Amino acid sequence: MANPFSLPPHHPLLIVISGPSGVGKDSVLNEMKARGAAIHFVVTATDRPMRPGEIHGKDYFFITSDDFAEMIEQDELLEYANVYGDYKGIPKQQVREAMASGKDVVMRIDVQGAATIKSMYPEALLIFLTTETEEELTARLIERKTDTGKGLKLRIATARKELQRLPEFDYCVVNADGALDDTVNAILAIVASEHSRVHPRKVEL
Amino acid sequence: MANPFSLPPHHPLLIVISGPSGVGKDSVLNEMKARGAAIHFVVTATDRPMRPGEIHGKDYFFITSDDFAEMIEQDELLEYANVYGDYKGIPKQQVREAMASGKDVVMRIDVQGAATIKSMYPEALLIFLTTETEEELTARLIERKTDTGKGLKLRIATARKELQRLPEFDYCVVNADGALDDTVNAILAIVASEHSRVHPRKVEL
DSSP states (O other), rough: OOOTOOOOOOOOOEEEOOOOOOOHHHHHHHHHEEEEEEEEEOOOESSSSSOOOOOOOTTTTEEEHHHHHHHTTTEEEEEEEEEETTTEEEEHHHHHHHHTTTTTEEEEOOOHHHHHHHHOOTTSSOOOOEEEHHHHHHHHHHHHHHHHHOOHHHHHHHHHHTTTOOOOOOOOOEEEETTTTHHHHHHHHHHHHHTTTTOOOOOOO | OOTTTOOOOOOEEEEEEEEEETSOOOHHHHHHHHHHHSSEEOOOOEEEOOOOOOOOOBBBOOHHHHHHHHHHHHHHHEEEEEEETTEEEEEHHHHHHHHHHHHHEEEEOHHHHHHHHHHHHSSEEEEEEESSSSSHHHHHHHHSOOOOOOOOOHHHHHHHHHHHTGGSSSSEEEEOOHHHHHHHHHHHHHHHHTTBBSOOOOOOO
16 A cells, blocks of 8 residues: 555646736736745747847847747747747747756746647646736726837727636736735745645646 | 626635644644634534533534434534534534625534535535654654544554545645644635636535
8 A cells, every 4th residue: 555644746837927918927927036936937039139138048048030940840839929020939948947857837928828838738827917907907008118019909909808718727816006915925825725736737848 | 798807706615624633633723713814614513511611602502412413304514423422513504604704614524524525515625634744643643632542553544544535635735743834824825826716616505
């Protein structure tokens, strides 16, 4: 008989933080980093040129378009997209290595990309960030500088479409105005709680 | 189209805290109460006589054997057991009222009773408390006063059997020696996280 006192084994989590544009995904991730959580934060690969002040391996992994194409062909990207002409994607190898070292992995992905990851890795842990009301999101989108050149109305319409995909997510956390600490507490509670599950999520890349 | 900004509704949780005898269920519940969590802690009904110092409605609801029999017949007990000749059970009405007021409900039940509740209410949230090693549990059982008259060997054998039922539970929390705070933090993280679920547990009694 197996020792009944053996505890469920530790499985690193593949955590996706998503939500409509303007909801505050970057602020949330920055606060999680600032708290020094034992989590690997994914660095995205891109083929766009490095901008002044950016650091290779911190802001992005800056690679050539040919190398990016090679990663697509080798199926070495967890997810990728063409964002206004630039390719951005998440290298599987980076995620594999972090998880092999026992660390949970966090990535910030748009709603569509998050849903794609869930369809490929049903055991990924998807957290949907939202605001309490549409007015709150609208206000943030107005405040926010944007380099997309897209109008507010279009961005609100997109956010509405994205919110309809909430049922594909596991958790929903409200990132209320001025309550970043509560948001991060809620996310860290989810992460802690997932590690207490008797039947843990197991993701194999 | 429904307002896509509507958040998942709040559903109170039916939380069962269980685990082998000696693991520290009462200490954990007492610490949860001391923290003033907005949780209803179930008061068990019993037909045994009140002992000096006990308070009706706090330690137990002291009722007659006939009233207890009536509750069994009316199916008004969530779970009940005959413990060394005395009947003990959880009145459904109490749980219904607490949940109707929006409160999570916590009850402390032995492993077999917890499994029974799960089979009747699959959406109940079951937390299994355990120690890190069998030695730790044994040490606590030795330290502990017992009024059961049962030998240590029998209680260890029972604990082993109970640990084999871990797969029927949702979460497993280690209540390590001198780490009661960590245990309660882990439980409160589970409760918070469950309230962030996109598809919440819905229990109807």
